[in-house]
Every structure is written in C-alpha cells, then in structure tokens.
Amino acid sequence: MNPPAAASEFLAQAGWGDATILPLAGDASFRRYFRAVAPGRTAILMDAPPPHEDPRPFIAIARWLRARGFAAPEVFGEDLDRGLVLLQDFGDARMRETVDAAPESELRLYEAAVDLLIRLHEEDAAPVRPYDAPEYHREAALFTEWYLPAIGIDVDADSYRAAWEQALAPVLDTAPVTVLRDYHAENIMLIDGSEALGLLDFQDALAGHPAYDLVSLLQDARRDVHPSLETAMLDRYCRVTGAGEAFRIAYHVLGAQRNAKIIGIFTRLWKRDGKPRYPALCPRVWGYLERDLAHPALKPVADWFDANVPAALRGDPMEVSGR
Secondary structure, three states: OOOOOOHHHHHHHOOOOOOEEEEEEEOOOOOEEEEEEEOOEEEEEEEOOOOOOOOHHHHHHHHHHHHOOOOOOOEEEEEOOOOEEEEEOOOOOEHHHHHHHOHHHHHHHHHHHHHHHHHHOOOOOOOOOEOOHHHHHHHHHHHHHHHHHHOOOOOOHHHHHHHHHHHHHHHOOOOOEEEOOOOOOOOEEEHHHOOOEEEOOOOOOEEEOOHHHHHHHHOOOOOOOOHHHHHHHHHHHHHHHOOOHHHHHHHHHHHHHHHHHHHHHHHHHHHOOOOOOOHHHHHHHHHHHHHHHOOHHHHHHHHHHHHHOOHHHOOOHHHHHOO
C-alpha cells in the first residue's frame, strides 16, 4: 500500500500539497485508496491505475448522484491519465461495522437504505448502458466458467443458458432505473459518524431493474441478513412503491442471477487474482442462492442445479476442491 509515484505531485496540483498520505484500503479490483491528511481537513485519494481501471465512470455517476441530492463524494481533483482522483472523505463509519457493533441500529439503518433506493428509483435512469439480457447471461455464466471448473465439474453451458433464458424473461420488460450494482452494507457510509447515508463503489452502474440493488442490500455476500429482516425490507419497498407480485418474482430471479455471478467472481478472485479470502464467503452466497431457487419462478434453473451440482459440492470452492 505504498502511494503511487505521482501522488505527491497530484495532491500539490489539487491544493493539497501539505497533506500526509496514509494507506486506507484496497478492494476486489485494481483500485486502491489512501487518506490525504492535511491540517484541519482530510480527503480520499483513489488510485485507479490505467489500463486496468478507468475513473471516468465513477466521476460521472458521482456527479449525477450529487446533482439529484444523493450523498456521493464530491470530486476535489482528477488526473485521468494517471488514474488519480481526490474525493470527499466520508469518514470511517461503514454501515456494516455500525450495525454489527450496535444491533439495535440494524432495522432503522436498513430502512434508511431501502428508502434511499426508493428515492433513487423515482429518478429517470442515469445515462449509462442498459442492464440487458446479454449482460445478465454474461454474468450468470461466471458460475460455469469459474466455480465449476475449480471443483472439477464439467457441464453443458448451453443448457445452463437455456434455463436462465426461461427464468429471466419476466424481468426484461421493465422501465429501467439507475442500478448501482454493489449496494450493500460495506459500501454505505454513515457520513462523519452520523446516520446520513453516503454512497461508494457505483462506477459500474447500469440502467436496469429496480429489484437488483434491493437484492444487493438484502442478500449481502459479506454480511448475514436474517430472512425476517429481508422479508420486512422487501415488504417496505413494495408497500411504499406499490410494487406487486411481478416485482417480487424479479427480486428472486435477480437474486439467483446475482448470487450465481458472485460465486463465480469470488472463485475467480482466488484462482486468477490470488485473493484466497473470497472463497470463504461463498457458503453464505450459496445460502441466498438456494433460497431464491426455491421460488417457483426459478424452477428451470433449480432443476439445472439439481441435475448438475450436488449439494455436497455447494460451498467454499477451496474446501470443496481440496485445495
């Protein structure tokens, strides 16, 4: 976590030449984050190195969100050629750790997070590419491309795609909203320790179905969300928006699609990117996936899983494969 070579020059150009650079975090991508600490103020330095990362989508969505009253970080400075961005610092209080440390805050913070989505879905979709059938299929295929080979299973990918074509058909004809795509408790900040919600990690936003981000929040790959809380928050969203049974079907279909994708991604992070901590998250995701597959709308996909992936081989791919 040494800062990039150009960091000091960039900070000086942005008016932060007196700042000390402290390591903060990395994530599942090539992006890294640092805190710039100057007398009386702090900021976040994002290192999104080309050609692996492009900060332009993050900056564009941040500005789109802020223009509509949502708390995305203000952009203080940018050097797109070097992939450096200086951002507003929301502090260290993430929703995840706050709820874990103070369980009594869980209900009200999840209610606030659901209400934020309701507000977001009242807006026309951002000018981003569509979350369409080819994208859903590409993502779902990450499961057969990474998880199954890792545990030694060879399958017919065409039958897998055909099952998803049946399941996904009902969710494709819906007016799109902005889908942040990684909306969960580790990407929602409590700004400066308050309970005002700040947004992070939205650079991959697409225009798609409103159920997707609700699934991301309530079937959190990194934190157990109790089924009773999930049900209460799904009910809250439907009650306020007037969403009916079609939305609930889409919720479970997109839940299954997202969870299959995540299992594939977490396996890829281990096998390709040398990040062995992610497979241990897969059993939780399998639990969500199996709950979604129990919905009648997912029967074609559930039948495929029953025929191709034995229950004993659904878990941590490192453990299942013996490696």
